[in-house]
Amino acid sequence: MNDFEVIIIGGGVAGASCAYHLTAAGIEDVAVFEKDQPASKASGRAAGFITPDQFLSTGTHPDEHKYIIRFWEEMAQDSKLDLHYGDAYTLARDATSVTYLEQLHEETTIESHLLTGDEIGDRVPALITDDIEAGFMFENGFSLDPYTATVTVLEDAICEGADVLSESVESIDTLASGSTRVTTSERSYTASAVIVAAGAWSKSLVSDINVSLPLKPRVSQIAMLDPGQTVELPLINDPDLELYYRSEVNGEILIGGGTGKTELNPETFSSTAREEFIQEVAEKAPQISDQLQESQMTGKWGGLCSATPDRHPLVGEIHSNGVYVCCGFNGEGIMYSAVAGHLIAELLTGATPTFDADIFAPDRFETPEEDFEIRSAIEW
Ligand SMILES: Cc1cc2nc3c(=O)[nH]c(=O)nc-3n(C[C@H](O)[C@H](O)[C@H](O)COP(=O)(O)OP(=O)(O)OC[C@H]3O[C@@H](n4cnc5c(N)ncnc54)[C@H](O)[C@@H]3O)c2cc1C
Known part of the structure; x- marks a missing residue:
């Protein structure tokens, strides 16, 4: 027994x-x-993005996505869990990225819109769109507190x-x-x-x-910025900047990224954000929005993810x-x-x-012992 x-x-x-x-x-x-x-x-x-564009790096999975949405919507009924809905974008900043987005747009059966940089600028005035060539937009993405x-x-x-x-x-x-x-x-x-x-x-x-x-444990990181003014950013994946970001309910801006490429030991892992990531956010935030020029970092941390x-x-x-x-x-x-x-x-x-x-089968790899390169979830 x-x-x-x-x-x-x-x-x-x-x-x-x-x-x-x-x-x-x-x-x-x-x-x-x-x-x-x-x-x-x-x-x-985690950042708690629930957006189909995060799947696009591994192909499009509409049935899985529909189930994920339904699952979290059910969990949010009669509970303390809030879902913060908004449009979800994946941006392309160069010609290769545009080709990739177009291909995915053709393949996916998830309802989405392929927009030009100008169209994105009209919808998201806070974004600097000078070097945004195109973007995928899904209505009704959401974020939640993980x-x-x-x-x-x-x-x-x-x-x-x-x-x-x-x-x-x-x-x-x-x-x-x-x-x-x-x-x-x-x-x-x-x-x-x-x-x-x-x-x-x-x-x-x-x-x-x-x-x-x-499976290789690796770090992912988040920085919180106080922009000192109201900045409206929806749920945005920006693979060419290797970052994702959104406005929080309290007006702060969440910026995620900093995917480590090195395998880490979970026993000695430190959840302190790495200096390179803090520098990266300080340099790239002003490229995202003029309204982030004077922002202050109010929080930063890392967490252990696992790459396959x-x-x-x-x-x-x-x-x-x-x-x-x-x-x-x-x-x-x-x-x-x-x-x-x-x-x-x-x-x-x-x-x-x-x-x-x-x-998903754990034995799907012909040579499971073979070394592999760690890639970020938001990388093309
Ligand atoms: C900065 C960051 C941002 C992220 N953003 C997103 C996002 O926007 N959207 C998204 O979908 N995902 C996101 N993720 C990824 C997501 O957080 C992880 O994929 C997910 O939390 C993994 O869950 P898990 O239960 O597998 O692992 P964990 O949350 O790590 O849970 C494993 C648990 O096992 C316990 N444990 C370990 N060993 C033992 C043992 N020997 N005995 C008993 N208990 C044990 C640990 O204490 C731990 O609680 C993000 C992750 C990070 C770090």
Whole structure:
């Protein structure tokens, strides 16, 4: 007799989404192990952009996008979670980028508009559009507070029967009985299925069962600016500047980027923003808007994301004892976790996957040990 039917390791948005979708699918004997506070790592430090243009770097995924929108809209009903709607733009500042945008515009079935730089200037007067050649525009993107979002999903799962245990998982081992044992700082537990949703820590956890994940922890960063005046910026991805930005409800401007290209050790990671990123924001903010010339930086931080070779997450079974991973979100986990949790629940209940499980399969790489280059979520 196992202690739990399913153990989820990690109380970030991925673990929360798995717990939510499993309990919604009728599996209530679910335990989430979190070594710190829920949403205290990447999930509490994100920008919270929910915009389809963030997918475009990995191709267009209209069905997944529709589900993500529906999921967060449902979560926002009768809860503390607010969704801040606005148009979402992806800008192209040179001819190569324009060609890329045109190609994606042709391919996508997500409703979008391809605009010239002047048209963007008419819609977003705060932007300097002199060197903006074109842009994609989606109506009804939104942003949310990622901490509140994660906690809302987790609380919903708790209401449906999930337990959250404040224990750090130290090892995983597969047993001859077919169950899997999870040993924490407190004691050992067994389960019929274990889902490793431990963000950047997932790679080292699964090495216990001799699985090598193509996953590299890397930094993403955010700076908050006080412009000292009202500046209206919608949700903007600006790949050629390697930044994304938007106005916040309190009038501050959130600027994200600073994707590190180096693999980091999660055990020694510092969430302090790097000096190069602070310099980059100071130099590039005045190129975004004249109204940001005199802005003051009021906050800055970094968080750990996990890169994969093709920038898609790793979601699926990695061991026949029922060990699964749900990680590697490449800076898009607030969005993708909705789809990933849904897929995990379908895989565990034997339902036919709604989405193409192959693009998320952890074993999709022919040479998983091969080194790969870390790429940013907003890079073309
Ligand atoms: C600056 C920044 C901006 C971002 N902006 C966006 C955005 O706009 N839109 C978007 O979609 N995504 C964004 N992201 C990405 C998003 O935040 C992540 O992809 C997502 O939060 C990953 O969630 P996770 O649950 O996999 O990982 P995490 O949030 O890191 O959660 C993993 C959890 O596992 C726990 N854990 C680890 N090891 C153990 C163990 N041994 N035992 C128990 N618990 C353990 C950790 O304590 C942690 O709570 C951004 C990220 C950053 C850093």
